[in-house]
Amino acid sequence: MxxxxxxxxxxxxxxxxxxxxxxxxxxxxxxxxxxxxxxxxxxxxxxxxxxKAGRVAAEGLIGLAVSGTSGVVVEVNSETDFVARNDQFQALVRDIAKVALGAADDVEAVKAASYPAGGTVAEAVNNAVATIGEHMNLRRSKRLEVSAGVIGTYVHGSVGEGLGKIGVLVALESTGKTDELAALGRQIAMHVAAASPQALDAAGIDADVIARERAVLADKAKASGKPDNVVEKIVESGLKTYFKEVTLLEQPFVHDASKTVAQAVKESEGKVGAPIKLVAFARFALGEGVEKAESDFAAEVAAAAGV
Missing domain, CATH: 1.10.8.10 (Ubiquitin-associated (UBA) domain)
Structure with missing residues (x-):
């Protein structure tokens, strides 16, 4: 056992x-x-x-940068929250985000890219470690782009332009009015920050995750004594409910729960003056999925004081 x-x-x-x-x-x-x-x-x-998301344990900042129809979100971690308030650290995160705009959509490629002040991004991070005195790490990076349209953005817990605790990018493909698209993109980005969808639509959910959800639904239905033909209907109904909860296009829009995000996008086409396609999103929450050991702060202070 x-x-x-x-x-x-x-x-x-x-x-x-x-x-x-x-x-x-x-x-x-x-x-x-x-x-x-x-x-x-x-x-x-x-x-x-x-x-699905682990407890937020790592510190640091999420950084966003947008240029034209491309946008990027990066996460740079540090050991303590104090560093997030450090001007040098904030400048580092902003510069890394700008570099990531022109690099391949891969965190290792960003680390190897040239940093504005010289050397590579990885070297710039190491230099900051030596100067500030805390371990730091460029943990992840994601870039989105559209051929025509906008990249909507939202930063939650902002500590400066393009810097905060949660960063969201939303890619809207359209030839319509840029200002109207940008307003819609921001609204959807705010929705993503609040609702934390797992995928754009059902096709984006990992097959193993769906299989697991299906098995749980089936076992619960069988345990209640339902016949097989009824079990299958319950499972299919349960999956539809599940997709409405975790996929962006099917979620109730936080700005108007009477419609889904997909419906809100469709209704916005009149204002925009052209068809709109929501093609992708990226949501980074600081420390997502990273655990750190819990500590007894009072005991640490007592130990430091020799009590």
Whole structure:
């Protein structure tokens, strides 16, 4: 039998909202596998879908840059939040975003690209580490572009132009009025920041994720004694609901929940004066999926004071 620790129970409880004993039982049933325990709880009707984003633990800044019909979002991490307020660090993130606009859509390519002050981006980060005195890392980068249209942007928790805690890009393809497109792009980018969709549409959801969701829905329906033909209908209905929750085009628009994002885009074509296609989005939340050890701050202060 797997050794189930209090930390494992706590993690599962945070991810599912299930009771402590239910989490412990689930972990015992699946030999300590967190993801399998999430599914076990869901099959028993004791938990909602697993949260996809990890707790925000890393510090630093998200940076955005746009030029013409291209836009980029980058994440540069640091050890403490104090660094995010440092002018030198903020300038570094802004410059990295500008460099990423002209680099290949790959973080390693951005690191190898030439930095404005000389050397490469990777070397500039290392130089900042030496100057500021904290470990830093260019963690990821994503560039979007359209042949005609706009790249809508939104920064949440802004600490300066193009810098903040959450950064969103939205690519709108259209030959219509740029100002109207830009306004729509910002609204959709704000929606993405708030609703955190996993993909543009159902086709963008990983097949393994859909298979897992299907299995959970089927097991729950079978457990309630439904016949096979009814189970399949329940599963298909459940998947439709799931897609409405996690795909951008099907989500209720946060600015008007009476319509979906897709409907809002379609209705905007009159103002824009041309067809609009929402082709892609990118959402970076600072520290997303990165864990760091929790610490007892009071104990650290006491230790430093020799208490």
């Amino acid at each position: 797997a050794n189930i620790t209090a930390g494992m129970v706590k993690e599962l409880r945070e991810k599912t909202g299930a009771g402590m004993m239910d989490c412990k039982n689930a972990l015992n049933e699946v030999e300590g596998d967190i993801e399998a325990a999430i599914d076990w709880l869901r099959k028993k009707g004791l938990a909602k879908a697993a949260k």
